[in-house]
Amino acid sequence: MELLSQTEVFDGWLRRYRHHSEATATDMVFAVFLPPQVMAARVPVLYWLSGLTCTDENFCQKAGAFRLAAQLGLAIVCPDTSPRGLALPGEHDEDDLGSGAGFYVDATEPPWADHYRMYEYVTDELPTLVEMNLPVRADKSICGHSMGGHGALVAALRNPGVYASVSAFSPICHPTEAPWGRKAFSAYLGPDPADWQQYDATLLVASAEERLPILIDQGSKDPFLESQLMPEAFRAACDAVDHPLTLRMHPGYDHSYYFIATFIDDHLRFHAQALGA
């Protein structure tokens, strides 16, 4: 891992690293906040998965999360949202496909299959790398926003026992029925919807092996609420199998990082409690 920068913040450190990824067959950059407690002992880790068009930087700059994370002794790892540095056909043409829009799936279709393997990257390769090279424990939780909320829910539902807790802001809950999800899954996974189900939280929760409690915050003025996010479909799927879900609707709030900043402390406390931080 190559250290690109280190910035002091809240008596802890924000670092950016570049490393070669086997999963994506590219270099990848990620950010990590290390709280001051790492001077004394290894700390648990919260993984943050970002939404469309984001990089590793949006959450770090805009969420206002490091103040409380420094108090709680929680490291936060922020991966990028896709491979970078490629020039695949159509890769940089649209906000919701290709660069910045990896959707946390392992693509099987050309031209994406050799590189767009963000599911393997965030659930396997990156945690292994982080745990080998940084002063953190193996205890981890996962959280995300929009496309990244989808990624967090899928990662937790498909990997029982791996995450101590999972939460999401404004997640794409049912991508196989949402325009963003259908477009991305068609491109990355091919035309057969049967191949998409492993990446749809609303479809996965019925067979979840673990009753891991889920926290979701959603703004009522989010312009994507009905068309793309569908939290009510996820609620119904959870209710059908009695999966524990706390879905909080917040009147007046939108899809932005101002919404995330307003409620991020609740998520940090939720995860810190599960992680014993």
Place this chain on the structure above:
Amino acid sequence: MELLSQTEVFDGWLRRYRHHSEATATDMVFAVFLPPQVMAARVPVLYWLSGLTCTDENFCQKAGAFRLAAQLGLAIVCPDTSPRGLALPGEHDEDDLGSGAGFYVDATEPPWADHYRMYEYVTDELPTLVEMNLPVRADKSICGHSMGGHGALVAALRNPGVYASVSAFSPICHPTEAPWGRKAFSAYLGPDPADWQQYDATLLVASAEERLPILIDQGSKDPFLESQLMPEAFRAACDAVDHPLTLRMHPGYDHSYYFIATFIDDHLRFHAQALGA
């Protein structure tokens, strides 16, 4: 004033407005955070002046200030850092002159004099507009970063009785001796250094009519510390006339918004106490 957007955040509202400015003879955009307390009563206002290359948005997105401002009942107004929408000769060629670099002076030299009047804008026109149109009291304080820290100190020192308190992060304390300041002042104010003194906090403090306590935070790893910012010169000038100054040096911190975010709560409490918020 034209309302461009309103975003719910921490139970308050971030609004962006556009209005015609007499001072700059252009349209200007500013941001204002209104805390939830405005539903019951008018609130005091903190003016935030940003640094080089910034707009009204940097502080709102990156400082993490609205959480505590919402608790304290403090409005925060963030003006832009220069006029926009012009095409003066050389205006957009460099980061430290022209657009994004108004330096909070009233220019007297061509081609700037008709528009680059940010001192009048932030100390007179904008507060008048805000107090006429928004649910705020006339009680106000001022704060800023880098070029905006310079602007805040100059505004407070030149307007006794107007601001309840003043503070700054990494301010350009002595611009007449700093490369950024000398370049900007030469262009905006002409070649005679006698005309620059009215915009140099280190020179102004000797004749300050009011012993308003000043709070300054400065990172020791700030790359501009010695060459551009010169807090020790300002400290010496304050000491010489016994002007109350709290200058806090923070080991390890740099010039970024991560430094601001780390200590913004201290500044908000400092101003809220002075404002009776």
